[in-house]
Every structure is written in structure tokens, then in C-alpha cells.
Amino acid sequence: MKKVLFSILALTALIMSSCKEELNSKSIFPYVDETLDPSSYSYQLDSFVKREFLNVYNVEFRYRMQDISSDMNFNLVPAEYDNCITMAVLTKYLWWDVYKAQTGSEEFLKTYGPRILCMIGAAGHNATGSVTLGVAQGGLKVTLHAVNYIDPSNVSTLNEYYFKTMHHEFSHILHQTKTYPAEFRTISAGYYKPNGWEERSDQEARSLGFTGNYGSSQEREDFVEIIANYIVKTPDEWQTMMSDASKGWKQDDDGTIHQLKQDEDGVDGVATIEQKLTICRTWLREEWGIDLDALREEVQERQAHMNIDSLRNQVLMIEAPN
Amino acid sequence: MKTKIYISFIAVIAAFASCSPRVDNIFENSAIERLDRATQTNRELLISKPNGWVLQYFPQTGASSSDSAKHMGYTFLMDFSEDGSVIVGAPVDGMFKTESSIWDVISDNSTVLTFNTFNHIFHYFSNPDPDLGLWGADGEGFGGDYEFLILDYATTKGRLTVKGKKRGTYNYMYALAADESWPGYFNKLHKMDSTLLSGLDNNTPLDFYINEDRLTLFNAPTHEFRAFRHLDDTLGGGMYYGFLVTPRGIRIHDDEILEHQIGHTEFVLNEAGDKLVAESNPNMYITMDGVDAFLSSLSAKRAWKADIDAFSDTRKTNIQKIIEGIVSDTRYSAATVDELIFAGNGSNGLILTIKWSLTQNGKVNPMTDTYEYVYSNDGNKVTISAHAQATTKMKNMDFYKKAKTTEGKNNVQALLESFMGSFDIEMLHGFAPKKGIRLKNDDAAKTFILKQ
Known part of the structure; x- marks a missing residue:
């Protein structure tokens, strides 16, 4: 019986192997010329992002919206071309160049940086009324929302909506690659509010040991919010935040926030934030070789001396070859 | 028996295996090549129109149980350039405006026309916060698309059909005539x-x-x-x-x-x-239907002004004799009938308001009288009849009282009765009853024109 089966198998294999299928050596994919067209409407920005991101870091700065690469749960729209110029130069100036300076070379971002940066015009509107300003996915892609709202003349909005989001999302990329210490998970366990974090005021959240209400949503957001806030907030702003953390707060139904005579939540907000900051600082130093305080100083120095017109001229002064 | 089965099995395999693996291609080129060609063809088509295209755009489709601007249609003009830019033009807050942004034809679900950088004019309808309020927006706005599957180009009609990728709306694009100005369109x-x-x-x-x-x-x-x-x-x-x-x-x-x-x-x-x-x-x-249009306006208490100049000679004579009587038999030096206005009273009453003027010692005194009829829908006609208290109502009118003589009063009565009868309703301006309808009676002298 076995012999018969082997015979069948052998014969079948023989017959099948005798078939010869010749593959066409021509690629089924059409040739795509990657050379930029100097007559293109977007030549200046395309040249800049190719030169500064693609050629150096193998990063695609994707400002032409592809809905398939965005979060389909949101209704989103593309970013305005002119605002993308602003975002491109700011991304380089306040993010890419900072890490390059702090790590001494381009290798860090080449190795650990996201491969795709997506610019989206609208914010992601959540059903709760909050908005999503950015998303980091799989250690590979960072999406920045609300690019159509950028106002270079409003530094605090720039800081809150864009710069903080850049460092927030990049910190996600880093911990998606090397996770944060287990110790961090225990500090505020029991105080996270994944659903309904919006109902907490920033002050109430700070009193509980978070940098703001979004940080109190879940531990990974807490982790990156500590880093991002520490990087972009000036010492005075950070001190104001810590002052909030040292007090007790109550929010009325109409949204009015009152300071309480005594902090009744049972959490030492200042000590908790400082404990978390220490963990973040150590993690960045030991896992990534990054000095958080030096990074912060570099970012704030750059923010303080930022000249948006001069930065935009890096794109707008690009001349197309004849 | 088993041996026979094995032999048969081998024979079947051998028979199949001996078939040539070569299969004739249905298409000359690969799918990706055909998609690429279609993309290029559509790109060239869009660029080819020297004065651009008209896009008839609907943000969302589907019958709705409530009215919403999401379901209305909007028109844009678009000029696609080879450099990757598109100029979009449309009225914004009553002013014609244009703005440039970037377009492309990409291979996605099919060949897709995408407007992939923001354009304030066009993306207004796909923006989740159309009024650019970051906070408090509902996250949907008009909910329209900015990416469209390119379905079909009907060369005879010059019509390109594009389907909203997310909402599935069917939108038509037509080449704009070369000599048509954009604001003129x-x-x-x-x-x-x-x-x-x-x-x-x-x-x-x-x-x-x-x-x-x-x-x-x-x-x-x-x-x-x-x-x-x-x-x-x-x-x-x-x-x-x-x-x-x-x-x-x-x-x-x-x-x-x-x-x-x-x-x-x-x-x-x-x-x-x-x-x-x-x-x-x-x-x-x-x-x-003229009757429906007229009656619905009366139900809504709309006012209609009679075209006095278009009155029949008989009716004009009635008015003239009333005026002559007032001037000759009273202290007034002049009298004019300025307006006759008909309006529904919300049920089946038709109120005639006569606005007229009396001049005394060089001073013009405006006068207003009202008189009430009843109306009914007589199938394809409107019947206007006397009110149950027609005589009383008439005698209460200054218009009647001032016409002191029997002849004058008879003419008032004749004038009021001339609006009674069965009338066909003819539309004088197509779909615009407000611009004029003719109430046509078998007695031509009774026919009259109303406008809003």
C-alpha cells in the first residue's frame, strides 16, 4: 500500500516538475521617476522635504493627504500647502535638528525616528468633544493634526498644539520601541481615567500628580506628557503647573474651578510629578543616551530665538533649476 | 480493485498535469499597468480643458427626514494644471472667489481624483469644522468628500462622472466652454x-x-x-x-x-x-399647477396686487365713473384708486383691500377699504363668491359711502362683483407665480392679473 502511495506521489511530482513556466523578466510595476519636476507647483516644498528628511533620514514628510493613511474614524481634511511649509521648517528646527544636536549625529533619528510624518489639516474630533492633535503608530509614523490652525504669531498655541505634540508623539515612538520602566506603571495606578478624563480640569489632574487632564487618561499618555511638557514649558510655566499640583481643586457642574482650602485628594501632586520626571529622565539617559534637561534647554533656546519668516525662507528661497 | 483505483487516479493526475500552464492573458497588460494608464489618461483629460471644468457637487446623498445643507448641491469651477495645481472658483458669501491648491489622480480603489491639500473654497464641505472653530465643532461639518472615484467619461455629453469615495455621491463634471467667463457662469x-x-x-x-x-x-x-x-x-x-x-x-x-x-x-x-x-x-x-400655487398662497395669507393697468375696459369704466361721481358730488377735488390687493385670510376667505386717495384743499388723504369674498377650489378652477354678508360689507366701505349717487354705488357694486366667478389660473412667468398669474373668466371683462 505504502509503495503504491509513494509511486503516485513520485509520478505526480515528476509530471508537475516537468512543467516549465517562464517568468516575464519585465516588472509589472511601471517605472516611476522620482526626480522632482522644477515646473511643479510644489517644487520648493518637495525639494526641501526631500533634501532635509528623505535624503538624510529616509523619512517621508507626507503633506499631501492620503486618507488611507489617516485615522478613518475621524472626518479629516488635507493640510493647507502654505501651512505645510511652516510645519516642515518647524519640524526640522524644533524636532529633528534638536535630536541631531543632542545625540551628536543624524544616526539616532535614522535609527529610531519615525519613517513617515503625516500632516493633516483638521483636528480629530472625538465624540466626547475633545480633539486629537496627533497620533503615533507602530513606532513608524507620526501624524500631526490641526495643521490648518497654525498661527506662527501665537507662541503659546504653537507650543501647546504643535511643539508639544511633536515631542509627545515622538516619545510614543520611543516607548513603542523600548518600553518604559514598570516602576512608572505603579505610581498613579488607580487614578487613570481612560473614559471621561475630559471631565477633570487640568488643575485637578495636576493635584493628582499629572501634568494635565490628558495625561491622566492612561499611563502611556501620562509618560509622554511628562516628557513633552517638561521639554516645551518654560521654567515659569513648569513652576505654575507645579504650583497647581500642590493645591486642592474642585470643578463645579458649570465648569468653574475653585481652589480648595485643603488638598483633599490624598496625593502629593508635586512629589508624584517629580517622581515620574525622574523616571523619564533616567529612562531617556539609560535607554537612549539623551539628557532630558539638555534637550529641554536646546528646545527652549530655539523657541526663544525662533524667526518663523527666516525659517520659511529655507523653502521659499529655493529656486527651480532652469 | 484498489489497483484499478490507483491507476485511474494516476491517469487523471497525469491528464491534468499534461495541460500547458500557459494561459492566454485576457488583457494585454498587467492590472497595475492598466491602472497606471487609466490614471494618466484621466490626468490628461482633466488638464485638457482650456477653461476648466464645472463640478456639480453633493456633499452627502440619501433622502433625509429633515432638511439639511449637507444634502443640497453646490457648483464649483476648476482649472487643473499640469504643474499639479488646481484653481477652484465659486461664490463665497455672495462674492466670486478663487483659490489654488494641489490635485492629483492616484491609484487607490480605482483611479481617484484627489484634492490633497486644503482649499478654503472646496474643502469647506469636507471640513469637520467648516467654520474653523477647533473646539465645539461636531466633527462632521457637511461631511462631503474631497476624493472621487473617476467612473466614466461620456464623450457625447462631455460629462465626467466622479463618485465621492466616502459618501458615494454621484457628481458630474462638464468642460466649461472656452469663451465662458467664470463669474459669468x-x-x-x-x-x-x-x-x-x-x-x-x-x-x-x-x-x-x-x-x-x-x-x-x-x-x-x-x-x-x-x-x-x-x-x-x-x-x-x-x-x-x-x-x-x-x-x-x-x-x-x-x-x-x-x-x-x-x-x-x-x-x-x-x-x-x-x-x-x-x-x-x-x-x-x-x-x-396654477390653481394649487394660487390657493396655497392664499392659505399662507400671501397678498396679491391686481394689475390695474391690465383691467378690462369695463372694469376701468367702473372705476372711472366712481371717481367722477365722487369728485362731482362731494367737496373732494380728486380721487384715485391706487391699489387693489387680494389676500387669503387663512381659511377660505379672500380679502380685497382697496387703497385709494381723496384730495381735499390740495391735501391727499389715503383711504383704505376692505371687502371680503369666499373662495373655493373648483377642481381646475378657483371660484370666488360673495361673502354671506356681502351687502353689509359693501355698505360699510367708505368707497361705497363716498360714491353718493346711485350710479356711483352701482359702479362700486359692479366693480366688486366683477371679481366673482370661476377662474382658470394661468402662469404668466413659468415657475414664478409671484411675477404674475392671470385669473381668466369666460367673461373676458372679468379676467384680471395678480402679482406679488
């Missing part, structure tokens, strides 16, 4: 809009004939029909269907209205200006 649309809709109220019913069936449409001025089956109760409810105005008529987005298939067709205004006829079917058209 919107002026044409405005003119057609005015021709069709400015003479209507929301409660003016339109009759929509679909072969043997008939629907009633309200709310035309909102650009969103509220549709009912004929003779259904129209006090509430109805389903809403958005449409847009084209240079030739209108286009309703939905291909089905109250379970009647109408297809994605344009309705073109006929030469007489009284019907919007489906391009795809002459037995499908929208028109207006």
Missing part, C-alpha cells in the same frame, strides 16, 4: 435660480410627474424638495431631496424619490418655461 446659474425659484414660496406645491405617477414637491426655494405622494397629508413630514441649479434647469442628486426611480438625470427647463423635463425621459417632468 455663476451669473447664469443665478439667473436660472431666479427664474425657477424666486417666484416661489416654500409652501408653493410643484407637481412631479413620473410617467403615470405623481408626487408633490414643496420647499423648492431652499434647494431641497420636500416630497409627498400626491394627495398625501402634507401638513408635516415628507422626505427631503437636495438639488442644484444648472444653467439649463436643475439636477436632483438621488436616483430614487419616494420609491420612484428617476435616475441621475438633469431636468431641463422647456422653451415655454413651464416644465422641467428629465433629459432621460420626456414623461418625467416637474411643473406647477
Whole structure:
């Protein structure tokens, strides 16, 4: 019986192997010329992002919206071309160049940086009324929302909506690659509010040991919010935040926030934030070789001396070859 | 037995295996090559029109149980350039504006036309926060698309059909004539809009004939029909269907209205200006019944002004004799009849207001009298009759009292009676009853014209 089966198998294999299928050596994919067209409407920005991101870091700065690469749960729209110029130069100036300076070379971002940066015009509107300003996915892609709202003349909005989001999302990329210490998970366990974090005021959240209400949503957001806030907030702003953390707060139904005579939540907000900051600082130093305080100083120095017109001229002064 | 089975099995395998693996290609090129070619062809088509394209755009599709600007249609002009930019033009807050942004034809679900950088004019309808309020927006806005599957180019009609990728709306693009100015195109649309809709109220019913069936449409001025089956109760409810105005008529987005298939067709205004006829079917058209239009306006207490200059000689003579009598038999030096206004009283009463003037010692004194009739719908006519207290009402009028003589009073009575009878209602300006209707009586002397 076995012999018969082997015979069948052998014969079948023989017959099948005798078939010869010749593959066409021509690629089924059409040739795509990657050379930029100097007559293109977007030549200046395309040249800049190719030169500064693609050629150096193998990063695609994707400002032409592809809905398939965005979060389909949101209704989103593309970013305005002119605002993308602003975002491109700011991304380089306040993010890419900072890490390059702090790590001494381009290798860090080449190795650990996201491969795709997506610019989206609208914010992601959540059903709760909050908005999503950015998303980091799989250690590979960072999406920045609300690019159509950028106002270079409003530094605090720039800081809150864009710069903080850049460092927030990049910190996600880093911990998606090397996770944060287990110790961090225990500090505020029991105080996270994944659903309904919006109902907490920033002050109430700070009193509980978070940098703001979004940080109190879940531990990974807490982790990156500590880093991002520490990087972009000036010492005075950070001190104001810590002052909030040292007090007790109550929010009325109409949204009015009152300071309480005594902090009744049972959490030492200042000590908790400082404990978390220490963990973040150590993690960045030991896992990534990054000095958080030096990074912060570099970012704030750059923010303080930022000249948006001069930065935009890096794109707008690009001349197309004849 | 087993041996036979094995032999048969081997024979079958051998038979199949001996078939050549070569299979003739159905298509000459690979799928990716064909998609790439289609992408290139569509890109060239879009660039090829020297004066750009008209896009008839609907943000969202589907019948709605409430009115919403999401379902109405909007027109854009677009000029696609080889450099990857597109100029979009449309009226914004009453002013014609243009803005440039970037476009592309990409391979996605199919060949897809995408407007992939933000354009304040076009993306207004896909922006989740159209009024650019970051906080407090509902996250949907008009909910429209900015990416479209390119479905079909009908060369005979010069029409490119594109389908909203997310919402599935069917949107048409037409090449704009080379000699047409962009603002001029919107002026044409405005003119057609005015021709069709400015003479209507929301409660003016339109009759929509679909072969043997008939629907009633309200709310035309909102650009969103509220549709009912004929003779259904129209006090509430109805389903809403958005449409847009084209240079030739209108286009309703939905291909089905109250379970009647109408297809994605344009309705073109006929030469007489009284019907919007489906391009795809002459037995499908929208028109207006004069009686319905007039009676619905009376129900809504709309006022109609009589065209005194167009009165018959008989009626003019009545008025002239009344005036002559007042001037000759009283202390007044002059009298004029300035306006005769008819208005519904909300039930079946028709109020005639006569505005006239008396001049005394060089001073003109405006006078106002009212007189009440009743009206009824007599099938395809309107019947205006005397009120139950017609005589009393007439005698209460200053107009009657001032006409001191018997002849004068008889002429007042004749004038008031001349508006009684059965009248056909003729539309003088197609879909614009406000601009003029003729109440036509078998007695030509009684025929008169009303305008709003």
C-alpha cells in the first residue's frame, strides 16, 4: 500500500516538475521617476522635504493627504500647502535638528525616528468633544493634526498644539520601541481615567500628580506628557503647573474651578510629578543616551530665538533649476 | 480493485498535469499597468480643458427626514494644471472667489481624483469644522468628500462622472466652454435660480410627474424638495431631496424619490418655461399647477396686487365713473384708486383691500377699504363668491359711502362683483407665480392679473 502511495506521489511530482513556466523578466510595476519636476507647483516644498528628511533620514514628510493613511474614524481634511511649509521648517528646527544636536549625529533619528510624518489639516474630533492633535503608530509614523490652525504669531498655541505634540508623539515612538520602566506603571495606578478624563480640569489632574487632564487618561499618555511638557514649558510655566499640583481643586457642574482650602485628594501632586520626571529622565539617559534637561534647554533656546519668516525662507528661497 | 483505483487516479493526475500552464492573458497588460494608464489618461483629460471644468457637487446623498445643507448641491469651477495645481472658483458669501491648491489622480480603489491639500473654497464641505472653530465643532461639518472615484467619461455629453469615495455621491463634471467667463457662469446659474425659484414660496406645491405617477414637491426655494405622494397629508413630514441649479434647469442628486426611480438625470427647463423635463425621459417632468400655487398662497395669507393697468375696459369704466361721481358730488377735488390687493385670510376667505386717495384743499388723504369674498377650489378652477354678508360689507366701505349717487354705488357694486366667478389660473412667468398669474373668466371683462 505504502509503495503504491509513494509511486503516485513520485509520478505526480515528476509530471508537475516537468512543467516549465517562464517568468516575464519585465516588472509589472511601471517605472516611476522620482526626480522632482522644477515646473511643479510644489517644487520648493518637495525639494526641501526631500533634501532635509528623505535624503538624510529616509523619512517621508507626507503633506499631501492620503486618507488611507489617516485615522478613518475621524472626518479629516488635507493640510493647507502654505501651512505645510511652516510645519516642515518647524519640524526640522524644533524636532529633528534638536535630536541631531543632542545625540551628536543624524544616526539616532535614522535609527529610531519615525519613517513617515503625516500632516493633516483638521483636528480629530472625538465624540466626547475633545480633539486629537496627533497620533503615533507602530513606532513608524507620526501624524500631526490641526495643521490648518497654525498661527506662527501665537507662541503659546504653537507650543501647546504643535511643539508639544511633536515631542509627545515622538516619545510614543520611543516607548513603542523600548518600553518604559514598570516602576512608572505603579505610581498613579488607580487614578487613570481612560473614559471621561475630559471631565477633570487640568488643575485637578495636576493635584493628582499629572501634568494635565490628558495625561491622566492612561499611563502611556501620562509618560509622554511628562516628557513633552517638561521639554516645551518654560521654567515659569513648569513652576505654575507645579504650583497647581500642590493645591486642592474642585470643578463645579458649570465648569468653574475653585481652589480648595485643603488638598483633599490624598496625593502629593508635586512629589508624584517629580517622581515620574525622574523616571523619564533616567529612562531617556539609560535607554537612549539623551539628557532630558539638555534637550529641554536646546528646545527652549530655539523657541526663544525662533524667526518663523527666516525659517520659511529655507523653502521659499529655493529656486527651480532652469 | 484498489489497483484499478490507483491507476485511474494516476491517469487523471497525469491528464491534468499534461495541460500547458500557459494561459492566454485576457488583457494585454498587467492590472497595475492598466491602472497606471487609466490614471494618466484621466490626468490628461482633466488638464485638457482650456477653461476648466464645472463640478456639480453633493456633499452627502440619501433622502433625509429633515432638511439639511449637507444634502443640497453646490457648483464649483476648476482649472487643473499640469504643474499639479488646481484653481477652484465659486461664490463665497455672495462674492466670486478663487483659490489654488494641489490635485492629483492616484491609484487607490480605482483611479481617484484627489484634492490633497486644503482649499478654503472646496474643502469647506469636507471640513469637520467648516467654520474653523477647533473646539465645539461636531466633527462632521457637511461631511462631503474631497476624493472621487473617476467612473466614466461620456464623450457625447462631455460629462465626467466622479463618485465621492466616502459618501458615494454621484457628481458630474462638464468642460466649461472656452469663451465662458467664470463669474459669468455663476451669473447664469443665478439667473436660472431666479427664474425657477424666486417666484416661489416654500409652501408653493410643484407637481412631479413620473410617467403615470405623481408626487408633490414643496420647499423648492431652499434647494431641497420636500416630497409627498400626491394627495398625501402634507401638513408635516415628507422626505427631503437636495438639488442644484444648472444653467439649463436643475439636477436632483438621488436616483430614487419616494420609491420612484428617476435616475441621475438633469431636468431641463422647456422653451415655454413651464416644465422641467428629465433629459432621460420626456414623461418625467416637474411643473406647477396654477390653481394649487394660487390657493396655497392664499392659505399662507400671501397678498396679491391686481394689475390695474391690465383691467378690462369695463372694469376701468367702473372705476372711472366712481371717481367722477365722487369728485362731482362731494367737496373732494380728486380721487384715485391706487391699489387693489387680494389676500387669503387663512381659511377660505379672500380679502380685497382697496387703497385709494381723496384730495381735499390740495391735501391727499389715503383711504383704505376692505371687502371680503369666499373662495373655493373648483377642481381646475378657483371660484370666488360673495361673502354671506356681502351687502353689509359693501355698505360699510367708505368707497361705497363716498360714491353718493346711485350710479356711483352701482359702479362700486359692479366693480366688486366683477371679481366673482370661476377662474382658470394661468402662469404668466413659468415657475414664478409671484411675477404674475392671470385669473381668466369666460367673461373676458372679468379676467384680471395678480402679482406679488
